[in-house]
Amino acid sequence: MPLLEFQRVVTFMFSQLPEPVLDPILSLSVAFRNDERADKVDLGIGVYRNSDGQTPIMKAIAEAQRIVTTEQQTKAYVGLAGCEEFNQSIAKVVFGETPIYDRMSVIQTPGASGGLRMLGDLLNVAQPETTVWLSNPSYVNHKPVMEAAGLQVKYYRYFDPATKQVDRDLMLSDIAQAGQGDVVLLHGCCHNPTGADISLEDWKTITELSVKNGFVPFVDVAYQGFGDGLEQDAYGLRHMAENVEEMLLTTSCSKNFGLYRERTGAAIVIGKNATEAANAKGKLLTLARATYTMPPDHGAALVKTILADEYLTNMWSTELTEMQQRLVALRDGLCKELKNTHSSDQFDFIMSHKGMFTVLGFTPEQMQRLRNDFAIYGVDDGRINIAGLSESQLPYVANALIAVSQ
DSSP: OOOOOOOOOOOOTTTTOOOOOOOHHHHHHHHHHHOOOTTOEEOSSOOOOOTTSOOOOOHHHHHHHHHHHHHOOOOOOOOTTOOHHHHHHHHHHHHOSOGGGGGEEEEEEEHHHHHHHHHHHHHHHHSTTOEEEEEESOOTTHHHHHHHTTOEEEEEEOEETTTTEEOHHHHHHHHTTOOTTOEEEEESSSOTTTOOOOOHHHHHHHHHHHHHHOOEEEEEESOTTSSSOTTGGGHHHHHHHHHOSOEEEEEESTTTSOOGGGOEEEEEEEOSSHHHHHHHHHHHHHHHHTTTSSOOSHHHHHHHHHHTOHHHHHHHHHHHHHHHHHHHHHHHHHHHHHHHHHOOOTTTHHHHOOTTEEEOOOOHHHHHHHHHHHOEEOOTTSEEEGGGOOGGGHHHHHHHHHHHHO
16 A cells, blocks of 8 residues: 655745844944954944043942952842842932832833833833834834834934934924824933934923823933933933823933943833832833843842942942043044144034934945045944044044045
8 A cells, every 4th residue: 555645835934034134333343343444443333432442341330340249149030120229229310309209110121222122012011002202313223122012103303414403393393293192202311313412491391292292201311421410411301200190211221330231221110100100010020021031130239239339329420420521522622623623613513412422414425435435433324423432533533524524
């Protein structure tokens, strides 16, 4: 009797996946590493560098690490919400002295990106397909994270390419279109990618629009301390938090504590009352359990240790101020180099921007020319990282900017 013949239709699970599109910023890092030119300058990826081109461990972090390594007795699980002492401490860094803590919930997350996703997932559970308004332009990861959480994305106009400043009238006109149940995502300070920040008066106006129209503010705080100072950078969001009934916020320790690879951040919910804030935290913990379960503890343990000790807090604050002042000095130095050597005030807007980034107003072709002809690496949208400069590179970079702009 002949054996039965079976026809097998083989469908490979991954055969239909499209080729991946590389992240534009991370792919720049690869290209920079492969560039063998001695005078290359990395102004692409957003990390702080000192005058030697290094991203050093902060002295306060090194001391906290010594303490944690000596005193920590276990590596057992901390809990779904992460380190509660960290959560309380980092909330105080962001909000300062305020009466709203009784209607606030905080969970530790794997960096601010983890916080963005957790809060995006929370929004989709609370109100499926919520519309989130992003600034145009915005941090490159905002749109993918919000869409991955199942949310709809719209944009409000923000940056005037001609003046290289915030177009206040157009921004407020668009934000005024956000309605009940919409979410408006704001950069807490040091806008990424433009470096152009809204004023305290703008914060107050947007707060009034939120109360009037019923949209929920969502503030991304990635660079607190890098703009005008730790306290000054939070004035606007603190005013908003005390005057709206609901607000979302994510914060990161990557930049201001230098904990990039430790993935240390927090997601914060301000509710109408304590019960609603607690309910939101409960749902966040459920979402976290199904995503990563628990955040990494090491970075949070270091931050907690610093903020619990007055000496270490002062050490950290001093270091952060030095970093902020160096960014201001680099902006000033680049503008002076352009003015003194080339009699050009074309780039004076760089001095008015805050934090690590500036958008030059260059086309993708001009940014490619910077890379090809001068080995200066910036993002195709015109963003450069001021913190990637060293003082010795200012004349070279100034010459390149003038050459490419002509």
